[in-house]
Amino acid sequence: QVQLQESGPGLVKASETLSLTCVVFGSSVNTGYYWGWIRQPPGKGLEWIASLYPSGTTYYNPSLKSRVTMSLDATKNHLSLSVTSLTAADTAVYFCARADVTLDGFPFALWGRGTPVTVSS
């Protein structure tokens, strides 16, 4: 059974850089799926941040593109997300997910439980 487990610092300061990790259990990250990060600010809906296809291009939400980097480490079998120049608006639960390219519309069929991040001033 494939599982995703996110981890992060929990609390970070404004203007600093956030680094998150998603470890993949039960499958290789080098399989033919899109991997993605999605976040949910308090009291708000889901927001797609970025997606990556192994051996391919990384795609970013245009509203976040200038501050976000997503990468994959096959040796550690994990994904990473970096967000720079943090503000309070980046406070959210951050989810790692896998989009299934065998399903119509490449939906996110597998999700982690998320890791909360609070940006303090």
Added chain:
Amino acid sequence: EIVMTQSPATLSVSPGERVTLSCRASQSVSNTFAWYQHRPGQAPRLLIYGASTRASGIPARFSGSGSGTEFTLTISSLQSEDFAVYYCQHYHNRPPSWTFGQGTKVE
């Protein structure tokens, strides 16, 4: 940029009732459309993809329909475990991007 608008924001219902959730796209979109269920503290769960196909393991009481700019998720008879927030999501392939609605809370 395509915007997905869900209505209503909150829906108060009782177990056994039929529930209809709506999602409207700001412009006509393809049927690369999905619905998710999200309970507090849990991972979101894929319910419907391709606008109308139930994901693996999803009960038959969940159904999706629609095309163009109007999409609907129907729960035929609400069960206690169905109280959650529901999100619609559209996939655009050039370049790849995933856009979510703001969610409907079923309480």
